[in-house]
Amino acid sequence: MSKQKLTSISSLGEFGLIDRLTNAWPVYQKSTFKAMGDDAAVIDFGKEQTVVSTDILTEGVHFDLAYTPLKHLGYKAVVVNLSDIVAMNAQPTQILVSIAVSARTSVEALDELYLGIKEACKTYQVDLVGGDTTSSKSGLFISITAIGKALPNDLVYRKGAKINDLICVTGNLGAAYMGLQLLIREKEVFAVNPNSQPDLSQWDYIIERQLKPETPINLRKKLSDMGVKPSSMIDISDGLSSEILHICQQSNLGCRIYEEKIPIHEQTIKFGYEIKVDASIAAMNGGEDYEILFTVPMTDFETIKRYPEIQIIGHMVEADKQCALVARDGTNLILEAQGFNHASSVS
Numbered sequence: 001m002s003k004q005k006l007t008s009i010s011s012l013g014e015f016g017l018i019d020r021l022t023n024a025w026p027v028y029q030k031s032t033f034k035a036m037g038d039d040a041a042v043i044d045f046g047k048e049q050t051v052v053s054t055d056i057l058t059e060g061v062h063f064d065l066a067y068t069p070l071k072h073l074g075y076k077a078v079v080v081n082l083s084d085i086v087a088m089n090a091q092p093t094q095i096l097v098s099i100a101v102s103a104r105t106s107v108e109a110l111d112e113l114y115l116g117i118k119e120a121c122k123t124y125q126v127d128l129v130g131g132d133t134t135s136s137k138s139g140l141f142i143s144i145t146a147i148g149k150a151l152p153n154d155l156v157y158r159k160g161a162k163i164n165d166l167i168c169v170t171g172n173l174g175a176a177y178m179g180l181q182l183l184i185r186e187k188e189v190f191a192v193n194p195n196s197q198p199d200l201s202q203w204d205y206i207i208e209r210q211l212k213p214e215t216p217i218n219l220r221k222k223l224s225d226m227g228v229k230p231s232s233m234i235d236i237s238d239g240l241s242s243e244i245l246h247i248c249q250q251s252n253l254g255c256r257i258y259e260e261k262i263p264i265h266e267q268t269i270k271f272g273y274e275i276k277v278d279a280s281i282a283a284m285n286g287g288e289d290y291e292i293l294f295t296v297p298m299t300d301f302e303t304i305k306r307y308p309e310i311q312i313i314g315h316m317v318e319a320d321k322q323c324a325l326v327a328r329d330g331t332n333l334i335l336e337a338q339g340f341n342h343a344s345s346v347s
C-alpha cells in the first residue's frame with residue numbers, strides 16, 4: 001500500500017467517502033428494514049426484545065497502528081462489540097460504525113478498515129445499517145454500536161448466578177495478552193533494527209488472538225440445543241478475574257475458580273515462559289479474549305462435560321466465603337478487580 005498514490009479524504013468529500021465505504025453493502029438479516037441512506041435505520045424484531053451495546057476504540061489507547069493492520073482493526077472493532085451482545089445470550093443482528101479521522105488517514109486506509117468490517121459482518125451475519133463520519137485533530141477513533149435480539153426469556157444477565165452453580169468458560173484465555181506482549185516486543189526490536197525479519201510463525205496463534213479475535217457466536221444455539229439455560233453470563237474483555245467479580249457482585253455471591261482448570265493454549269504457556277509471565281496471570285488479568293464466562297445449575301454438569309470447547313473452571317459459593325482462585329498448591333488467593341493478590345489467602 002505504501003507505494004501506491006494515496007487519496008486524501010478531502011478530495012472525495014464526506015458524502016463521497018461514505019458512499020465509497022458503504023456502497024453495495026450486503027444485507028443478511030430479515031430484521032433490517034432500512035439500512036444506510038436515510039436519516040435513521042429501521043429495524044423490525046417483531047416480538048423479540050432489542051439488545052444494544054456500544055464501544056469506542058481510540059488510537060494510541062486501544063490500538064497501535066504500528067503493528068495493527070487496518071483490516072484486522074476493522075474486524076476486531078466489530079467482534080469487540082458483538083461479544084457484548086453474545087454475552088446477553090442474544091443474537092447480534094446490526095451494527096452502526098462511527099469514525100473520526102485525521103488528515104493523516106488516507107481513503108485507501110479507510111478502505112482497508114471497511115474491508116475488515118465487511119469480513120466480520122459476513123462471518124457473524126450482521127448488517128451495517130449506519131454510522132457517522134467526522135474529522136479528528138489527531139488520531140483515529142472508531143465507535144461501534146451493536147444491536148441484537150432475543151426472546152425476553154432467553155436473555156441472560158450478570159445477576160442470575162445461584163449458590164453451587166458451575167462456572168464455565170468458552171475457548172481459552174490469556175492468548176491475546178501474550179500476543180500483545182509479543183507485538184510490543186517486536187515493535188521495539190524494529191525501532192532499533194529496521195532490517196530485522198523475525199520468524200513469528202511459531203507464535204501465529206497468540207498473534208491472531210490479539211489482532212483478529214473471535215467471539216463464540218454459536219454458544220447461544222449450542223446451549224439451547226443442549227437444553228441448558230445459563231443463570232448468568234458476561235464476556236471476557238478485561239480478564240477472568242474482573243469478569244467473575246462482576247458476576248459475583250451482581251449475584252451477591254462468592255466463587256471458587258480452580259487455577260488448574262483454566263483453559264490455556266500451549267503457545268500462551270510457551271510465550272509466557274519466554275517472557276517470564278505466568279500464563280495463569282495472563283488469563284486472570286490479561287483481557288481481550290472475548291470468550292464468554294457463564295454459570296449453569298450443577299445439574300447440567302454431565303451435559304456441559306460433553307463439550308470440549310466449554311470448560312468448567314469452578315463454582316459459586318456463599319458471599320461470605322469471598323471470591324477466590326484456588327491455586328495449584330491448594331491455597332486460596334483472593335480475587336481483586338485487577339487480578340489476584342498473592343499476599344492474602346482465605347480458607
Ligand code: ADP
Nearest residue numbers: 018022036037038039097098099130131132133
Ligand atoms: P446525517 O447528516 O443524517 O448524519 P450522514 O450524511 O452522516 O447523515 O450519513 C448518511 C448515511 O450514511 C446515514 O444513513 C448514515 O447512517 C450513514 N453513514 C454515515 N457515516 C457512516 C459510516 N462511517 N459508516 C457507515 N455508515 C455511515
Ligand code: MG
Nearest residue numbers: 131132133134
Ligand atoms: Mg452524520
